[in-house]
Amino acid sequence: MNARPESVSWHERARMLEFRTQAFIDGRYLDAASGATFDTLNPATGKLLARVASGDAEDVNRAVVSARAAFRRGVWANLAPAKRRQLLLRFAEKIREHAEELALLETLDMGKPITDSLTVDLPAAARCIEYYAEAIDKVYDQVAPTGPGALALITREPLGVVGAIVPWNYPLLMAAWKLGPVLAAGNSMVLKPSEKSPLTAIKVAELAIEAGIPPGVLNVVPGLGQTAGKALALHMDVDCVAFTGSTATGRAIMQYAGQSNLKRVSLECGGKSPNIVLADYPDLDRAATAAAAAIFANQGEMCSAGSRLLVQEGIRDALLEKIQALSRALQPGDPLDPATRLGAIVDEIQMKRVLGYIDSGRSAGAHVRCGGRRVREDSGGYFIEPTVFDQVKPAMAIAREEIFGPVLAAITFKTVDEAIEIGNDVIYGLAAAVWTRDITTAHRVARALRAGTVYVNCYDADDLTVPFGGFKQSGIGRDKSLHALEKYTELKTTWIDLS
Ligand code: NAD
16 A cells, blocks of 8 residues: 555545554454454544454553563664664654555544645654664763772663553654654563554554564554553553653553552643743734644644743734634645645544533633634534634633643733743643744743743744653653653663772
């Protein structure tokens, strides 16, 4: 399914597509030990896409045993970094070769536009694996300055078995942010994709084997959070759980680690990021375009979404009118149509949750400037118009809680200090932005905002070379960049007496 003749539409391709639906353990596809399955639906139609193996504690245990055995044998951990580099580069290449199939799976499974899957998610996932492959034979260990009587080596060693639990909003990319550094560092891995979007993770496991990564090094156990996810986080022989998902689940993951073997925990959780536009910023068209993209890209199902627009009095109407015009032009469409820029919400539960927040905003007294409704209902799918709320007060639920949908809450402020205070006054601290022409104000606000990433005069600038993660309840630890390798390695000191 690699070369797609231009004449074959994505719909036709979807009809011909075969799904991998089993767990991948020890290099083989297997049904769940219990034989149980769960349904994954196409959010654009509400129809069944596939029945997927529903792993439980027994399947997780089989995967962990396989991962541990691979680690102990040293078939991966003890390879020279240059060899791991070579195999991971081949893995990235396999992902590229299968990009169209994987992009189609991603779109069918979670509803994002095919153009996004193909031009954003897939290249970024392959590039991420490649980045860590390229890095791993270029990082050095250290020798401590102890004096001539001893040699003290500080080395980084793989942790062992890493359990990764990932969400549905960027199913393959969020998995890749774990796969790259976890595998590059020499660990074995058990990956638990979201039950709302398991198909790409199941498929890439096979590509890893084709690339030459030994069986047992990468296992994939699809299943429900409460069963497979919980079993992985509670497992006594898992050394680390690398989690991306909601803050509520992140709290549970920490508890599971405490209740079991004190495994290392890293958390990439939710956000409610403030996008602050000051009245001195001269190019409102640019700020409006970025503000709309910050909340409507990926249907607003983005951890770093600029979901709170903090706009200074004086430019409020001018800026909101521009954002409103952009929102009206951006209507949800069929995710398989290459022209579509806004797809379906991942499932009915999430759609109802988003619509519930829209109702709550209305009842609390905020004003809907545009959007606010479910659309394309005839399709059977879950589509919501881009929605802009004005006259939002910082205490309202739509200004404090993560909605994870195409809903912007606009709050007006008078002074820069007030903007900083409102910006920081939520439990989250993933991202933030400030738009100003004054360099001192830009630095002062960037310093004062409690967030893992602060954008100045831009939003969602991105590169693998920079860490990504949150302050406060947005998480613990960082994905991306060389810093991510720290999460998946232990520091060892080796003293050698020279006296
Ligand atoms: P979620 O917390 O519901 O689920 C995430 C994963 O955890 C899924 O695989 C799920 O099956 C599993 N899970 C659920 N309950 C579990 C439990 N009790 N024990 C173990 N595992 C469990 O989140 P979601 O709805 O899939 O994803 C959306 C969330 O992810 C949003 O809050 C978003 O902000 C966040 N997110 C954060 C980042 C980041 O880098 N900070 C990136 C993407 C998404």
